[in-house]
Amino acid sequence: MEMSANRLFLAKLDEAARWAQSSSVWPLTMGLACCAIEMMVIPAPQYDISRIGSEVFRSSPRQADLMIVSGRVSQKMAPIVRRLYDQMAEPKWVISMGACASSGGVFDNYAILQGVDQVIPVDVYVPGCPPTPDGLIYAINLIQQQIRTGGRGGILARA
Amino acid sequence: MGDRSRHTVSTAVDPTAVRPPIHDVDEIVRTTPGELRDVLQRLKAEGYAQLTDLGAADYLSREPRFDVVYHLTALPTRVADVAGVGRPKRARVLCGVDDGVPVPTVCDLWPNANWPEREVFDLFGISFSGHPDLRRIQMPADWEGYPLRKDYPLRGPARDRTPRPPFANKENVPSRVPPTGEVAELLRMEILERMRDTGSNEGES
Amino acid sequence: MSNLPDWISGAGNPPDIDPQAMVAAASPEVIARGDDEMVLSMGPQHPSTHGVLQVVLGIDGEEVTHAEPEIGYLHTGIEKSAENLFWNQALTVIDRMDYLGPITNDFAFCLAVEKLLGITDRIPRRAQQIRVLMSELTRITSHCIWLGTHAIDLGAISPFFYAVDLRENILDLIEAASGARMNPTYFRVGGINGDLPDGFLERLDELIAKFPGRMRDLRDLLQQNPIWTDREIGVGVISAEDAVAWGLTGPSLRASGIAYDLRKAYPYSTYDEYEFDVPTRTEGDSYARFLVRLDEMEESMRIIRQVRKKLEPGPVMVDDPSIALPPKPSIAVSMESLIHHFKLVSEGFRVPPGDVYAAVEGPRGEIGYYVVSNGDNRPWRVRTRPASFYNLQALKKIAAGNLIADVVVMIGSLDPVFGEVDR
Numbered sequence: 001m002e003m004s005a006n007r008l009f010l011a012k013l014d015e016a017a018r019w020a021q022s023s024s025v026w027p028l029t030m031g032l033a034c035c036a037i038e039m040m041v042i043p044a045p046q047y048d049i050s051r052i053g054s055e056v057f058r059s060s061p062r063q064a065d066l067m068i069v070s071g072r073v074s075q076k077m078a079p080i081v082r083r084l085y086d087q088m089a090e091p092k093w094v095i096s097m098g099a100c101a102s103s104g105g106v107f108d109n110y111a112i113l114q115g116v117d118q119v120i121p122v123d124v125y126v127p128g129c130p131p132t133p134d135g136l137i138y139a140i141n142l143i144q145q146q147i148r149t150g151g152r153g154g155i156l157a158r159a
Numbered sequence: 160m161g162d163r164s165r166h167t168v169s170t171a172v173d174p175t176a177v178r179p180p181i182h183d184v185d186e187i188v189r190t191t192p193g194e195l196r197d198v199l200q201r202l203k204a205e206g207y208a209q210l211t212d213l214g215a216a217d218y219l220s221r222e223p224r225f226d227v228v229y230h231l232t233a234l235p236t237r238v239a240d241v242a243g244v245g246r247p248k249r250a251r252v253l254c255g256v257d258d259g260v261p262v263p264t265v266c267d268l269w270p271n272a273n274w275p276e277r278e279v280f281d282l283f284g285i286s287f288s289g290h291p292d293l294r295r296i297q298m299p300a301d302w303e304g305y306p307l308r309k310d311y312p313l314r315g316p317a318r319d320r321t322p323r324p325p326f327a328n329k330e331n332v333p334s335r336v337p338p339t340g341e342v343a344e345l346l347r348m349e350i351l352e353r354m355r356d357t358g359s360n361e362g363e364s
Numbered sequence: 365m366s367n368l369p370d371w372i373s374g375a376g377n378p379p380d381i382d383p384q385a386m387v388a389a390a391s392p393e394v395i396a397r398g399d400d401e402m403v404l405s406m407g408p409q410h411p412s413t414h415g416v417l418q419v420v421l422g423i424d425g426e427e428v429t430h431a432e433p434e435i436g437y438l439h440t441g442i443e444k445s446a447e448n449l450f451w452n453q454a455l456t457v458i459d460r461m462d463y464l465g466p467i468t469n470d471f472a473f474c475l476a477v478e479k480l481l482g483i484t485d486r487i488p489r490r491a492q493q494i495r496v497l498m499s500e501l502t503r504i505t506s507h508c509i510w511l512g513t514h515a516i517d518l519g520a521i522s523p524f525f526y527a528v529d530l531r532e533n534i535l536d537l538i539e540a541a542s543g544a545r546m547n548p549t550y551f552r553v554g555g556i557n558g559d560l561p562d563g564f565l566e567r568l569d570e571l572i573a574k575f576p577g578r579m580r581d582l583r584d585l586l587q588q589n590p591i592w593t594d595r596e597i598g599v600g601v602i603s604a605e606d607a608v609a610w611g612l613t614g615p616s617l618r619a620s621g622i623a624y625d626l627r628k629a630y631p632y633s634t635y636d637e638y639e640f641d642v643p644t645r646t647e648g649d650s651y652a653r654f655l656v657r658l659d660e661m662e663e664s665m666r667i668i669r670q671v672r673k674k675l676e677p678g679p680v681m682v683d684d685p686s687i688a689l690p691p692k693p694s695i696a697v698s699m700e701s702l703i704h705h706f707k708l709v710s711e712g713f714r715v716p717p718g719d720v721y722a723a724v725e726g727p728r729g730e731i732g733y734y735v736v737s738n739g740d741n742r743p744w745r746v747r748t749r750p751a752s753f754y755n756l757q758a759l760k761k762i763a764a765g766n767l768i769a770d771v772v773v774m775i776g777s778l779d780p781v782f783g784e785v786d787r
Binding site: 171174175178180181208214215244247269271273295296 | 435436439441443444445448479480482604605608609610611613621622623624625628629630642644646716717718719720721722730732734736737738739744745747749753754757758760761786787
């Protein structure tokens with residue numbers, strides 16, 4: 001996008017649409033365990049996620065674009081996570097927050113899915129147990145970058 | 160030093176029979192399923208108004224195999240201040256039970272026994288006769304097996320048979336796999352170009 | 365017999381879940397009687413259920429006739445994991461049970477193992493005092509989150525920001541001491557991991573100075589607010605007798621009139637040296653539970669002030685080489701220290717056989733551990749006495765006859781944490 005001399009923005013519609021989309025990524029409240037607490041404090045003043053447009057946590061999957069799977073996914077919860085993901089409207093993104101959601105974390109046992117990517121596709125993995133809220137905000141920034149640049153390969157998006 | 164030797168200790172088959180000099184509860188009673196209700200009714204009449212905890216343990220090679228453990232606390236049942244509460248008595252009742260033998264329920268004595276008995280049934284397979292609603296509580300309703308038994312594998316039976324997959328194997332990670340090779344190079348060039356266009360100084364290598 | 369259904373490996377879609385069938389299978393007790401009654405599933409994904417809880421409600425219009433909470437959506441197998449880890453390693457998974465008050469879980473487990481080892485009298489005083497300090501700081505952070513989320517459930521958004529601001533200040537302190545904001549796993553069997561860093565006590569003083577103003581803010585926002593009092597007074601009344609019979613402990617029990625606090629009843633770890641009251645109310649409704657928790661935050665700060673004054677210098681780990689790691693700097697210069705460290709980390713220590721029950725006063729009530737050791741370097745059985753499990757079960761008793769909106773108030777005032785309920 002460039003601004004001309006008479007203060008007109010010239011941009012491709014695609015870029016403008018991606019800019020708007022990336023500035024208002026609304027997360028779904030998929031708070032499962034300890035990571036959910038760190039996710040809950042990001043709208044608070046210390047970390048303030050409203051400056052990047054995501055403070056509106058929607059409870060209904062129909063109204064959300066981003067599912068932040070924060071916490072360990074148990075055997076009973078797995079079909080429900082999948083059902084909620086299916087209920088979200090395209091385009092949708094998924095952040096797997098924390099070690100448990102990314103790979104099972106400390107819990108390598110019968111009860112926990114070894115990574116939520118066994119049931120839904122994930123765009124950004126955030127390590128940590130739990131990750132600090134800064135880490136989650138960085139992950140949302142990476143999602144915004146993915147939206148703006150159009151690339152889906154998370155590790156290729158440079159930061 | 161006078162402490163109990165930790166260096167030449169052998170593993171005990173029945174740890175509950177070893178009574179180390181610890182004063183954690185005031186009364187310990189060992190009983191069987193047949194006498195369990197009499198014991199618990201007697202203790203409740205003596206003032207143990209709260210069933211603090213109901214759990215179980217699996218002593219694999221011991222006869223009887225399981226222990227259902229009841230912890231009781233003698234709390235007052237009317238409004239009481241700190242002095243009125245004092246130091247409540249605690250009791251532990253251990254009921255040894257074999258695989259397949261049911262244990263009588265205590266839901267009528269203490270209403271909060273409902274969920275813990277369901278949990279013991281779910282995770283150990285010990286059934287409670289007379290329970291109003293005995294079904295799985297922690298595991299999904301169609302789960303097979305009793306996870307906290309000692310002969311149930313930690314990682315679950317299916318995963319225990321298959322070796323741990325290597326990291327980010329294409330076969331077992333159905334999520335989007337980043338492209339490799341030529342496609343990756345092209346995509347990278349395109350992204351860098353777009354970043355240059357938007358004036359972003361990220362991605363400068 | 366497979367852990368996961370076939371559709372999860374990516375081939376195909378999950379089977380269609382029939383909500384009516386799921387609800388009917390979940391709660392056979394909740395049956396629709398007549399035409400006026402409906403069965404509604406509240407959860408497991410719901411903004412107001414404080415985590416993954418499904419409450420199956422039988423409702424007649426807005427009024428609840430029957431409520432059956434369904435749990436297990438966060439079952440983590442922590443007890444089984446702990447059986448396969450060394451005694452100190454088990455602390456990492458046990459920390460993640462009550463994740464709002466993580467240190468208190470470790471506290472109870474450490475007390476239990478130390479009883480089995482017979483070293484309870486040899487824990488250094490400084491370690492005990494720091495344990496008390498961390499425990500009370502955690503209690504305040506837990507009540508802050510409880511207050512914030514409970515207020516948001518009822519529509520009051522502002523208290524959340526004030527409460528989280530206070531919590532952030534405390535988490536900075538916990539992070540300075542232990543390295544992690546949440547799930548710090550700061551305690552070890554025999555003491556604590558490392559001493560408080562330089563500057564910690566000055567920052568603690570700043571917090572102590574800031575606290576009364578922040579508490580005043582929180583009280584001003586909610587305590588006399590007519591909307592708050594209308595929604596909370598008289599809702600979810602539990603009598604003292606019912607509270608004891610249903611296994612309630614902690615603030616929920618104290619709000620029903622019984623001043624049972626393990627810090628006073630069975631004092632542990634120098635708690636008998638501090639002066640503090642046990643806030644109690646007799647009404648037993650949600651407003652009483654709210655007031656009790658607010659008062660408890662102030663009592664916790666009172667204890668923290670006393671610990672700050674009485675904190676003694678000294679070691680923070682028991683003087684027993686078979687349990688305690690050698691000081692880290694010595695590993696670089698001493699071969700024996702290196703071998704000692706290696707053996708303890710790779711093999712752990714053995715605990716003599718026996719079974720023990722030890723409990724502490726967590727933010728939600730009595731968190732206890734029934735630990736069985738068969739003499740090995742791993743626990744044989746770690747049975748948790750989960751405070752929230754029993755607190756939440758009382759919902760079955762108190763929900764009937766109220767409105768659906770009141771169920772939200774009741775769940776919030778009972779303050780369940782699902783890491784502990786489901787383990």
